Amino acid sequence: MKNKKIIIAGGSGFIGEEMIRYFGKDNDICILTRQVDNGINNRNHYQSLRPEELNRVSWVQWDGITTSEWVKELDGADLLINLSGKSVNCRYTEKNKQEILSSRINPVNTLGKAIALCKRPPACWINASSATIYRHATDHAQDEYNGEFHDGFSVDVCRQWEKALYDQPTPHTRKIALRMAITLGSGGVLIPYFNLLKFGLGGHQGSGKQMYSWVHVEDTCRMIEWLYVHPELEGTFNCSSPFPVTNKIFMQTLRKLTGYRFGLPAYEWMLKAGAVLIGTETELVLKSRWVVPTRIKETGFNFRHPFLEEALEDLVRNIPRKQYHLF
Ligand SMILES: NC(=O)c1ccc[n+]([C@@H]2O[C@H](COP(=O)([O-])OP(=O)(O)OC[C@H]3O[C@@H](n4cnc5c(N)ncnc54)[C@H](OP(=O)(O)O)[C@@H]3O)[C@@H](O)[C@H]2O)c1
Numbered sequence: 001m002k003n004k005k006i007i008i009a010g011g012s013g014f015i016g017e018e019m020i021r022y023f024g025k026d027n028d029i030c031i032l033t034r035q036v037d038n039g040i041n042n043r044n045h046y047q048s049l050r051p052e053e054l055n056r057v058s059w060v061q062w063d064g065i066t067t068s069e070w071v072k073e074l075d076g077a078d079l080l081i082n083l084s085g086k087s088v089n090c091r092y093t094e095k096n097k098q099e100i101l102s103s104r105i106n107p108v109n110t111l112g113k114a115i116a117l118c119k120r121p122p123a124c125w126i127n128a129s130s131a132t133i134y135r136h137a138t139d140h141a142q143d144e145y146n147g148e149f150h151d152g153f154s155v156d157v158c159r160q161w162e163k164a165l166y167d168q169p170t171p172h173t174r175k176i177a178l179r180m181a182i183t184l185g186s187g188g189v190l191i192p193y194f195n196l197l198k199f200g201l202g203g204h205q206g207s208g209k210q211m212y213s214w215v216h217v218e219d220t221c222r223m224i225e226w227l228y229v230h231p232e233l234e235g236t237f238n239c240s241s242p243f244p245v246t247n248k249i250f251m252q253t254l255r256k257l258t259g260y261r262f263g264l265p266a267y268e269w270m271l272k273a274g275a276v277l278i279g280t281e282t283e284l285v286l287k288s289r290w291v292v293p294t295r296i297k298e299t300g301f302n303f304r305h306p307f308l309e310e311a312l313e314d315l316v317r318n319i320p321r322k323q324y325h326l327f
Contacts, residue, residue: 001023001026001027001225001228001229002026002027003026003027003028004027004028004078004079004228005027005028005030005076005077005078005079006019006023006027006028006029006030006077006078006079006080006081007029007030007032007073007074007077007079007080007081007122008020008029008030008031008032008081008082008083009032009062009064009080009081009082009083009084009107009111010032010033010064010082010083010084010085010107010128011029011031011032011033011081011083012031012033012035012045012059013083014183014185014187014188015083015128015180015183015185015188015217015220016031016083017046017048017049017187018183018185018186018217018218018220018221019081019221019224020046020049020053020054020057021048021049021053022218022221022222022225023221023225024049024052024053024054024055024056024057025052025053025055025056027056028056028058029056029057029058030057030058030059030060030073030077031057031058031059031060032060032061032062032064032070032073032084033059033060033061033062034061034062034063034064036059036060036061037061048186048187060073062110064084064103064106064107064110065106065107065110066110067110067113067114067117070114071114071117071118074111074114074115074118074121074122075117075118075119075120075121076118076119076120077122078122078123078124078228079122079123079124079125079126079224079228080111080115080122080124080125080126080173081125081126081127081128081224082107082108082111082125082126082127082128083128084103084104084107084128085100085103085104085107085128085161086099086100086103086104088100088154088281088284089280089284090279090280090281091275091276091279091280091281092153092281097153100157101157101160104157104160104161104164105160105161105164108127108161108164108165108168109164109168111125111168112164112165112167112168112169112170115168115170115173116169116170121170121172121173122173123172123173123174123228123231124173124174124175124176124227124228124231125165125170125173125174125175125176126176126178126224126227126228127161127162127165127175127176127177127178128178128180129158129161129162129165129177129178129179129180129236130154130158130179130180131179131180131181131182131213131238131239131240131289131291132154132155132158132287132289133147133149133154133155133158133159133162133179134147134148134149134155134289134290134291135148135149135150135155136150136210136287136288137211137288137289137290137291138209138210138211138288138290140290141244141290141291141292142290142291142292143238143291143292143293143294143295144179144236144237144238144294144295145294145295147291154283158179161177162177162236165177174231174233174234175234175235176227176233176234176235176236176237177235177236177237178220178223178224178227178237178239179236179237179238179239179240179291180215180220180239180240181213181214181215181238181239181240181241181244181289181291182212182213182214182215182289183214183215183217183220184214184215184216184217184311184312184315185216185217185315186315186318186319188217190315190319191323193251193254194258194323194324196263196266197254197255197258197260197263197324198324198325198326200263200264201263201264201266202251202254202255202260202262202263202264203251203262203263203264203265203266204247204248204251204252204265204266205247205251205265205266205271205285205286206247206266206267206268206271206282206285206286207268208246208247208248208251208265209246209247209248209288210246210247210285210286210287210288210289211244211245211246211247211288211289211290212244212245212246212247212249212250212289213240213241213244213289213290213291213292214240214241214244214245214250214308214311215239215240215241216241216303216304216305216311216314216315218304218305218314219239219241219303219304219305220239222301222303222304223237223239223296223301226296226299226301227296230299233299235295236295237293237295237296238291238292238293238294238295238296239293239296240291240292240293241293241303241305241306241307241308241311242292242293242297242303242306243306243307243308244289244290244291244292245308247285249308250308251263253308253309253312254312256309257309257312257313257316258316258324258325259325268282268286271285271286
């Protein structure tokens, strides 16, 4: 994909940075952020990116709630990607729950309004969603056709998030909800895992039998490009490797590639106590996420990193050893 204008709302975080790495050299990227004044327009914010990846990037202030000057950036753009949302890595207090929800719904509604104001709306809008929309699955894999949702806070958030997207009347902009599995890149979720390894806690979590659906972030970006260049594709797509593993295999593979012979497991009761102390929820590691990307495979898309060991090897190779070893 070359010389397109890509708007990335919420692009200042982990996945946004990886998208700049992938699309930044050949395309114009505009990041919508609430934090231009806090230095997010500053190239130093993206420690891992090279200057040539940042040359065509600009940062524009928005609040995710109101339409204002920033709408001009969207008018005439080719692709809109929306990644906005408060991190779910927190305790699910009423206040946090409200913020997790509103930080996803408000930006979607606001982007919908902005598209309606555009003379030349973007051809395609890809909105983040999450593979956690599917139920705790221990019996079979969930895909876009057979997937079941059940109840629960995070499932409800994802359902409302996708509903908000599909409710926007955008006759000239096709919409895609990307149900992303745990996304592996040079930051994000690997950082807390590295911290566990450093302190000898790199064993499995809970029973270790819960499924771990994951995707290499390069495949996330490749999938976005694929969806954009195929104008016949719209609707909901799982964005996950075709070969999920168990939590035990994930931790074993991570230990092997980072040079740890063993790691203590964390049983459910330990996680419950620990989660309160470090301000997170056990659901993030104990839920069995068993998700496969049926729809995108039907379109002929091939994953570059379908297997966990190779995918992690590719990532760990580029991460400084000091990030996963104390010495
Ligand atoms: N990482 C994963 O494994 C994964 C898996 C499934 C789904 N997802 C979803 O994918 C999206 C991106 O993930 P990520 O890991 O890149 O997250 P991230 O690093 O936390 O970045 C999310 C961005 O959302 C923006 N944001 C936060 N609160 C907001 C609010 N109230 N209004 C508007 N914007 C707000 C922030 O941008 P500013 O502060 O610059 O405005 C932030 O940079 C998230 O919605 C996440 O739920 C991620």
